[in-house]
Amino acid sequence: MTNTQILIGEIIGTFILIMFGCGSISLAINFEILDSLYQVALFWTAGVTIGIYASKKLSGAHINPCFSIATLINKEINFIQFLTYISAQLIGAICAAISLYLITRHKISSYSLETASVFGEYFPNPSNPEIITSTKQAFFAELSATFLLIFIILIIINIKKLKNYSAILIGILVGVLICFYAPITQCCMNPARDIGPRIVSYFTGWEEFAFKQNGLGWLTVYIIAPLLGASLATVLFRRIKRFQS
Numbered sequence: 426m427t428n429t430q431i432l433i434g435e436i437i438g439t440f441i442l443i444m445f446g447c448g449s450i451s452l453a454i455n456f457e458i459l460d461s462l463y464q465v466a467l468f469w470t471a472g473v474t475i476g477i478y479a480s481k482k483l484s485g486a487h488i489n490p491c492f493s494i495a496t497l498i499n500k501e502i503n504f505i506q507f508l509t510y511i512s513a514q515l516i517g518a519i520c521a522a523i524s525l526y527l528i529t530r531h532k533i534s535s536y537s538l539e540t541a542s543v544f545g546e547y548f549p550n551p552s553n554p555e556i557i558t559s560t561k562q563a564f565f566a567e568l569s570a571t572f573l574l575i576f577i578i579l580i581i582i583n584i585k586k587l588k589n590y591s592a593i594l595i596g597i598l599v600g601v602l603i604c605f606y607a608p609i610t611q612c613c614m615n616p617a618r619d620i621g622p623r624i625v626s627y628f629t630g631w632e633e634f635a636f637k638q639n640g641l642g643w644l645t646v647y648i649i650a651p652l653l654g655a656s657l658a659t660v661l662f663r664r665i666k667r668f669q670s
Contacts, residue, residue, distance in 0.1 A: 426484060428505075428506070431484045431506065431510055431513060432484075432512075432513045434479075434480035434483025434485070434513075435480060435484045435487060435488060435510055436513050436514075436517040436520070437476075437480050437483070438477065438480030438484070438486055438517065439476065439513070439514045439516075439517030439521070439617060439618075440476075440517040440521045440524075441472060441476040441521075442473060442488050442517075442518075442521075442618065443472075443518050444472070444524065445468050445469065445475070445476075446472045446618065447521070447525055447543055447544060447618075447622055448468065449465045449467075449469065449472075450465060450542065450543045451529050451532075453465055453552075454539055454540060454542070454552070455533055455540065456529075456532055462604060462607055463604060465603070466603040466604050466607070469596075469599055469600055470596040470597055470600035471596065472596075473592075473595060473599045473600075474593055474595070474596030477591075477592040477595060477596070487510050487514070488517075488617075489614070489618070490510070490615070490616045490617050490652065491614065491615060491651050491652060491654070491655035492575065492578065492655070493510040493511055493514070494507070494652055494656060494659070495579065495655050495656075495659040498656060498659045498663075499659060511617065514617035516621075518621025518622060519621040519624060522544055522621055522625035525544075525622075526544075526625060526626075529543075533630075536630040536631055536633075538634050538638060539551040539552065541631040541634040541635065541638075542611060543622075543626075544625060544626035544631070545619055545626050545647075546610065546611035546612075546623075546647055547634070547638055547642075548560075548609065548610045548611070549609070550608055550610065550611050553608045553609075558609050560639070560640070560642055563609065563610045563639075563650075564645055564646050564649075565650075566606055566609045566610045567612075567651055567654065568650040568653055568657075570606045570612055570614050570651075571613075571614045571652075571658070572654035573602060574598065574599065574614050574654075575654070575655040576662055577598055578595055578598070579658070581595060581598075583666075599614070602614065610647075613651060614651055616647060616651055616652060619643070619647040619648070620643070620647070620648060623635050623643060
């Protein structure tokens with residue numbers, strides 16, 4: 426596939442993912458339509474599934490730098506392609522966040538930490554402040570969540586009988602992980618999903634929170650931890666696969 430295909434596919438796929446996912450958080454916080462974590466998780470499941478279907482033939486449907494780094498480690502793409510993937514994912518996430526803001530800004534009652542969490546992610550989860558979470562706990566939560574995500578995705582896509590169902594299974598997997606980890610860190614598992622909307626929130630009224638809340642948590646917890654978790658999962662999967670062959 427060409428770099429143009431990668432750009433178009435990843436922008437489309439990531440745009441869909443963010444519109445469905447962050448849109449569901451907005452429906453819960455700004456519109457008060459959704460009142461359950463399970464409902465929000467279902468929107469993320471749909472966003473992942475549809476995003477994969479929309480971009481699969483163009484770019485292979487990464488829509489997450491963590492999966493892109495897994496394919497880089499597996500030597501399925503080169504470094505230039507890796508940069509193209511993550512650039513397109515970031516563009517898609519930013520475009521979706523801008524669109525979401527323009528569509529929903531009339532319902533934003535205040536520029537608070539809770540409404541900021543529609544875009545960027547924070548710990549403790551502003552919707553569950555009673556769950557005390559330190560930076561170390563948040564880092565491990567994101568690392569372990571992304572480890573599970575990528576490890577299980579690698580299992581799914583390497584089983585031929587599951588090929589036709591991989592998009593749905595991956596969507597369900599994301600939804601399940603969100604149900605478990607979201608009360609702690611909002612469950613990122615995708616650096617583009619966090620940093621793209623976070624940048625938009627900084628320039629649209631939440632500069633007090635975007636990069637100041639949690640200190641460098643936006644970098645360590647929501648970018649480094651997921652990428653590290655994905656890398657560890659890929660290395661482990663490669664070792665297990667080599668051992669079995």
